[in-house]
Amino acid sequence: AASGGGGSQRDAQGRAARKGGVAGGVSPGTAALLAVLAVVFVGQLVTSWFGADGLGVEALALALPRADLVRLGALSAGHVWLEGEWFRVGAGMLLHASVLHWALNSASLWSVGDALERYWGPWRTVACFVLAGLFGNLCSLAWAEAPLIVGASGGVFGVAAALALVGYWGPPPASRRPARGVDAVVEKRAERESDEGSEGDRLGAGLGGAS
DSSP states (O other), X not given: OHHHHHHHHHHHHHHHHHSOSTTTOOOXXXXXXXXXXXXXXXXXXHHHHTSTTOOOHHHHHHOOOHHHHHHHTOBOHHHHHHHOOTHXXXXXXXXXXXXXXXXXXXXXXXHHHHHHHHHHHHHHHHHHHHHHHHHHHHHHXXXXXXXXXXXXXXXXXXHHHHHHHHHHHOOOGGGOOOOOXXXXXXXXXXXXHHHHHHHHHHHHHHHHHHO
């Protein structure tokens, strides 16, 4: 019975760790990635605003000029294979083609990145995002027919896949970060109920043995 109480305690800890980070704020690794994407996109807007095209704010919000994306490092098979510009494999995952494109990727990263970071911590979460983004761009470079590729969706999908695997197999206990806010209250309550249940089991076993 005592082992059953320990199992329920671990289940409660897992449920608490899987909850979102709204109460405690965005986790630091995810926040850093979001900040990088935001700074890069603001830089894109400023570059296009002062560029030779002279487009208005409305046009920039819908789609940034293709020439600006290429100049800033968008993934282009011709530039990589013919001119050896391999930096585009990494730079392309930080660029976005429009405000909507950037906003959707950022919102998705906020959701899955914050959740994964509660299991893996900031460094492994950031590494997962970077490696998945690079791998996705290399695959796009090898097989995709699009002439120009930008966006952090490869990294976001990699983080989402890692989160799905963690949710399926479960993380090792040492990898779980302490719960925060409401999660901490839920975890403490589960621990208290588990301790009370274990004491009751032990008392019942003692009475049964005495009888």
